[in-house]
Every structure is written in structure tokens, then in C-alpha cells.
Amino acid sequence: MTDLPDARTARMTENPAPLPRSDRLARFFASDLWWSFRSHPMAMAAAFLLVFLIVAAFAAPLYVPQNPFDPAELQLINAEIPPIWMEGGQWPWILGTDTQGRDILSAILYGSRISIMIGLASVVLSLIVCIGLGLMAGYYGGIIDNALMRVGDILLSIPTILIAILVSAVVRQMLPPSLRDIGAGGVLVLAIVLSAWVQYARTVRAQASVEKGKDYVQAARLLKVPARRIMFRHILPNTLTPILVAATLNFGMAILTEATLSFLGIGMPASQPSLGTLIRLGNQFLFAGIWWVVLFPVLQLCLLVVAVNLLGDWLRDALNPKLR
Amino acid sequence: MIVFLIKRLLNAAMVMLVVALLAFSIFRFVGDPIQLMVNEQTTQAERNELRENLGLNDPFLVQYARFVTNAVQGDFGMSYRNQQEVMSLIAERFPATIELVLMATIISLVVGVPLGVLTAIHRGRWYSEGLQFLSIIGVSLPSFVIGILLILVFSVILNVAPAFGRGEVISIGWWTTGLLTPSGRAALVLPSVALSFYQITLVMRLVRAEMLEVLRSDFVKFARARGVPAWRVHYRHALRNCLMPVVTMTAMNVGSLIAFALITETVFQWPGMGMLFIQAVTFVDIPVMAAYLCIVSFIFVALNTLVDITYALIDPRLRTARV
Numbered sequence: 001m002t003d004l005p006d007a008r009t010a011r012m013t014e015n016p017a018p019l020p021r022s023d024r025l026a027r028f029f030a031s032d033l034w035w036s037f038r039s040h041p042m043a044m045a046a047a048f049l050l051v052f053l054i055v056a057a058f059a060a061p062l063y064v065p066q067n068p069f070d071p072a073e074l075q076l077i078n079a080e081i082p083p084i085w086m087e088g089g090q091w092p093w094i095l096g097t098d099t100q101g102r103d104i105l106s107a108i109l110y111g112s113r114i115s116i117m118i119g120l121a122s123v124v125l126s127l128i129v130c131i132g133l134g135l136m137a138g139y140y141g142g143i144i145d146n147a148l149m150r151v152g153d154i155l156l157s158i159p160t161i162l163i164a165i166l167v168s169a170v171v172r173q174m175l176p177p178s179l180r181d182i183g184a185g186g187v188l189v190l191a192i193v194l195s196a197w198v199q200y201a202r203t204v205r206a207q208a209s210v211e212k213g214k215d216y217v218q219a220a221r222l223l224k225v226p227a228r229r230i231m232f233r234h235i236l237p238n239t240l241t242p243i244l245v246a247a248t249l250n251f252g253m254a255i256l257t258e259a260t261l262s263f264l265g266i267g268m269p270a271s272q273p274s275l276g277t278l279i280r281l282g283n284q285f286l287f288a289g290i291w292w293v294v295l296f297p298v299l300q301l302c303l304l305v306v307a308v309n310l311l312g313d314w315l316r317d318a319l320n321p322k323l324r
Numbered sequence: 325m326i327v328f329l330i331k332r333l334l335n336a337a338m339v340m341l342v343v344a345l346l347a348f349s350i351f352r353f354v355g356d357p358i359q360l361m362v363n364e365q366t367t368q369a370e371r372n373e374l375r376e377n378l379g380l381n382d383p384f385l386v387q388y389a390r391f392v393t394n395a396v397q398g399d400f401g402m403s404y405r406n407q408q409e410v411m412s413l414i415a416e417r418f419p420a421t422i423e424l425v426l427m428a429t430i431i432s433l434v435v436g437v438p439l440g441v442l443t444a445i446h447r448g449r450w451y452s453e454g455l456q457f458l459s460i461i462g463v464s465l466p467s468f469v470i471g472i473l474l475i476l477v478f479s480v481i482l483n484v485a486p487a488f489g490r491g492e493v494i495s496i497g498w499w500t501t502g503l504l505t506p507s508g509r510a511a512l513v514l515p516s517v518a519l520s521f522y523q524i525t526l527v528m529r530l531v532r533a534e535m536l537e538v539l540r541s542d543f544v545k546f547a548r549a550r551g552v553p554a555w556r557v558h559y560r561h562a563l564r565n566c567l568m569p570v571v572t573m574t575a576m577n578v579g580s581l582i583a584f585a586l587i588t589e590t591v592f593q594w595p596g597m598g599m600l601f602i603q604a605v606t607f608v609d610i611p612v613m614a615a616y617l618c619i620v621s622f623i624f625v626a627l628n629t630l631v632d633i634t635y636a637l638i639d640p641r642l643r644t645a646r647v
Contacts, residue, residue, distance in 0.1 A: 157339045159583030169605045256466045305464040
């Protein structure tokens with residue numbers, strides 16, 4: 001690893017031209033970003049941890065001993081078994097079982113899948129909404145811009161957690177009872193997006209309004225390029241850097257908000273629990289001496305969010321031109 | 325200055341009106357209030373009469389105006405769940421939340437400021453880098469997780485602090501305080517530490533960033549050159565110049581702490597406004613939800629406006645800024 005700075009200077013003094021244009025992967029591996037990644041052990045560790053957690057969660061059905069949410073596979077005889085390194089621990093319940101004989105490891109991995117999916121869905125949805133709104137506000141200015149900023153001002157003056165709770169509670173109430181459990185994930189995504197979109201849209205807007213004044217946009221305008229094409233093909237690629245950072249940090253935030261709502265009992269139902277739901281269910285047994293039911297979901301949640309945030313922190317510094 | 329003051333206050337009033345509209349819409353459109361008040365035997369005619377008497381057939385704006393007028397006078401109606409006045413329910417729980425939030429704020433300042441100074445003046449040493457890393461973890465941990473971990477360590481394993489409730493309280497007028505009894509003080513420890521955790525990391529990072537800036541300035545160099553002892557330079561000269569933004573942030577964050585307290589209150593079964601709100605949410609007790617939303621937003625908006633006005637008083641350049 002110590003020879004990397006030399007490799008970098010060598011690359012810079014050499015002629016960078018021989019890279020084939022089409023070979024995007026090679027360009028990525030030759031980029032400053034990749035170099036920064038390779039020289040930050042913390043960022044690499046966080047990325048490996050994150051990839052490991054995601055793969056472990058999504059591949060879980062292939063290797064865990066039971067489907068923890070199929071009641072047919074639960075047996076009360078296996079209830080309250082401690083983790084395997086403690087006295088009374090049994091194979092294959094590596095992290096022990098809960099009061100219904102559910103394997104904690106399987107439950108955590110299945111729960112992580114739900115948490116990650118909700119986090120991803122809300123990031124993607126916010127990206128779509130905020131890129132659209134932010135670009136329009138930044139590019140056109142005027143009424144759209146004013147309206148967006150005003151609505152944003154008002155939303156920012158209500159604590160975000162309150163918005164998320166209210167949206168989640170109210171929307172769920174409006175759904176017919178038969179749909180409440182199935183639609184819980186969708187409601188959560190909506191609540192997270194509505195509580196977080198303002199900062200996001202503002203980032204895009206600020207960037208877009210700076211880019212708007214630059215020569216290349218003026219040139220495109222003079223060539224009568226349609227506004228939509230200017231926004232999405234010319235301005236958007238130049239604003240992607242801060243959006244990428246915001247999206248990463250937002251992913252961590254979304255997982256946290258989801259976990260908090262589920263913990264408060266207005267998120268995922270017990271029939272398809274996310275990590276937050278598992279923590280809420282386990283929390284009831286905290287004083288019963290079966291601490292593993294709550295501690296392991298808590299640790300998994302922390303690992304997940306810490307990995308995402310470390311990655312986001314590094315990305316913010318690596319992509320910040322002032323810090324180079 | 326007068327123009328700025330009026331503009332800022334009007335702005336705050338606008339925000340509050342929108343919040344009230346939000347609260348009122350929840351009131352009006354989630355579930356039918358008549359459904360919740362009548363029983364099976366009520367005839368359609370009686371229902372219509374009740375609807376007319378309650379003013380539910382009036383135009384939307386008239387109803388909204390009535391809601392705002394009542395809310396300003398502190399009348400949010402009756403709770404659906406326990407048939408008590410919403411305002412008296414909230415007034416009962418208000419002191420518990422405020423005590424918790426103030427305690428958390430004090431802890432965050434007492435712990436966060438010295439840590440920030442330390443990490444700034446010993447920048448690059450292993451312990452300050454370690455603290456920086458810990459602060460990222462602190463930001464990543466949701467507050468209910470911190471609460472659960474504290475309970476697990478201090479109540480379940482060590483059994484040194486109570487994990488729920490508020491202990492014994494003493495009432496002074498309408499205010500109830502747990503600060504005057506040993507059990508009340510003991511009960512306050514874990515929840516306020518849990519609530520202050522996130523705030524500590526914020527204060528620490530802010531003080532560190534400000535200190536790094538101030539330590540580079542000429543007057544600090546001059547003080548050093550004059551032979552002023554290091555601790556005096558750091559704590560008397562430099563720190564004083566960092567405190568302004570810290571005070572601002574702390575004041576502004578009290579509002580969001582009140583909102584976030586609802587998570588801590590749920591974990592520790594702390595009988596505050598937040599727990600009332602969460603119970604209201606699970607039972608769809610809409611008047612309580614609406615009242616909580618209005619009150620917390622009001623505190624939030626009032627603090628922000630106050631900070632802005634104070635700033636404008638101190639720094640005239642801000643008066644012309646976009647309001």
C-alpha cells in the first residue's frame with residue numbers, strides 16, 4: 001500500500017491518453033476516487049463490511065437453518081436457547097433462539113433484507129423526486145423555485161422525526177385494514193421520503209442554479225437544445241458528485257428512520273419484521289435474562305449504519321475538490 | 325430593525341398557520357369524528373344533527389379558522405381515548421419532558437465542550453483521532469439503541485440505575501419535578517444520558533471545528549508569544565471565541581430534542597409528552613396527535629425565531645438577509 005502515492009504521481013506524469021474511451025472500468029480504476037479509496041483503510045474496511053452484510057442478508061435463505069417467519073418451522077422445544085458459546089448453546093442456533101424457538105441469526109438476516117430494501121427504495125424514490133424537482137427549480141427559477149423553497153422552509157421547521165411518524169401513522173390509518181400489513185413497507189418508504197426530501201432537493205437545486213450560469217449551458221441554449229435535454233444530459237452529470245454523497249448518507253439515515261419507526265411500533269409488523277421490529281420485540285424480554293434476543297439485532301443495525309456512514313464520510317471528503 | 329422584526333414574526337406566524345392546517349387536516353380527514361362518538365343505535369337523522377351542531381358542515385375555511393382560534397386559546401378538544409381535555413393531559417406530561425430535555429442539554433454541553441477542545445488542541449494524537457471516530461459511531465447509533473444498551477448494562481447487568489418511570493415526584497404548583505427526590509434523580513440519569521448522546525457528538529464536532537479555526541488566528545499567536553500559559557490561551561482566549569455558535573446550536577436544538585425525546589421516553593417508559601403522543605398514534609387518538617404536533621412545532625419555531633432575532637440584534641449585517 002505504501003507505494004501507492006508513487007503510483008499516482010507516476011500516472012500523472014505519464015501520458016494518460018492510452019486508455020481506451022470505451023473501457024469505463026479501466027477509467028474508474030485509474031481515477032482519483034479509486035486511488036483515494038485504496039489509500040483509506042477505513043473506507044475499504046467499511047465498503048467490505050457493507051458488501052459482506054448485504055450479500056450475507058440476501059443470500060440468507062441459502063444457508064440459514066430455518067425460515068424464521070414460517071410458523072411451521074418453529075418449534076417451542078427450541079425456545080430460549082442461548083448463543084452457542086454459552087452453556088446450553090446448541091448447533092445450529094449460533095446466536096441462540098427467542099421465546100418462540102426462532103433462530104436469532106436467521107431472523108437478523110431476514111430482517112436486514114427488509115431494512116436494506118426499504119432503505120434502498122426510499123433513496124431511489126427520493127433521488128427521482130428530488131432530481132426532478134431540484135433541477136427544475138434550479139434551472140427555471142421563478143415561481144417553481146420560490147414555491148419549492150417556501151414549502152421547504154415550512155417542512156424544515158417541523159422536526160423530521162415528527163413528519164415521518166405522522167405520515168406513517170396517517171397513511172396507515174387511511175389504508176383498509178387488510179392492506180395494512182402488506183402495505184407497511186410502502187408506507188414506510190413514503191414516510192422516509194417525505195421527511196427527508198427537502199435537504200436533498202435543495203442540494204440539487206443549489207448545484208443546478210450554479211451550473212445554469214456556466215458557458216456550456218449558454219452554448220447549449222443558443223443551439224436551441226430543448227430544456228429537458230439541457231437539464232438531464234448537460235447539467236445533471238455535472239451535479240452528480242454532491243448528489244452521490246447525499247444519497248449515501250441518506251441511505252444510512254433511511255435505515256435509521258425505518259428502524260426507529262418500527263421500534264416505536266408504527267413500522268413493519270411482527271409478521272415481516274425488520275431490524276427495528278426485532279429490537280422492539282426483543283426489548284420486552286430484556287429483563288427476562290435472554291439478552292441475546294435484543295443485543296444481536298442491535299449490533300447488526302449498528303454495523304450496517306456505521307458502515308454506510310463511514311463510507312459516506314469518506315466519499316464526501318474524497319469528492320470535495322477543496323480538500324484535495 | 326423594526327421591519328426585520330415584523331417580517332421574521334410574520335414568517336413564524338405563517339409557518340405556525342401551515343402546521344395548524346396540517347394538524348387540522350389530520351383531524352378532519354383521518355376517520356370520521358362522528359363515527360367515533362356515536363354508537364350503533366344512533367339514527368341517520370341524529371347523526372346529521374350532531375354533524376350540524378359540531379359545525380362539521382361548515383365550509384372548510386370556517387372550520388379551520390375555528391380550530392386555530394381554539395388552539396391559540398389552548399383548547400384542542402377532548403381526547404378520544406380517555407375522555408379528558410387534551411390540554412390538561414399535555415400539561416400533566418409537559419414538566420417530565422422539559423426536565424429530561426434540559427438535563428440532556430446540560431450534559432451535552434458539560435461533556436461535549438471539553439471533548440471538542442481536547443480533540444482540537446491535541447489534534448492527530450491517538451486519543452483525539454479515537455474520539456473523532458467514536459463521534460461518527462455516535463452519529464450512527466439511533467437513540468433507542470443507546471437507550472437499550474444503557475438499560476442492558478446499567479439496569480440488567482450492574483443493576484445500579486432504574487430503567488423506567490420517573491421515580492418519586494414533588495409538585496410545585498402545576499409543575500412536577502423529580503429533581504428533589506433521590507429516586508427521581510436516579511431515574512433521570514439513564515434517559516438524559518441516552519438523549520444527550522447525539523447532542524454530545526454534535527457539540528464536540530462543532531467546538532473542534534471552531535477551535536481549529538480560532539487557534540490559527542493572530543490573537544492566539546500573540547497570546548502565546550507573550551508567554552500566556554497554554555491552558556489560559558486555550559480556555560480563556562480561544563474557547564470564548566468559539567462559544568457563540570455553540571450557544572446558538574444548543575438553543576436551536578432544544579426544539580428537536582423535545583421531538584427526539586419521544587423515542588427516549590418510549591424506551592425508558594418516561595411519562596412525558598412524547599410517550600403520550602406515541603400512545604395517541606397507536607390508538608389513533610387524533611386530538612392528542614394534533615395538539616402535540618402544534619405544541620412541539622411552536623416551541624421549535626419560537627426558538628428559531630428568537631435565535632434569529634438575537635443574531636440580528638448583535639450583527640446588523642443579517643438584518644437585510646432574505647427572511
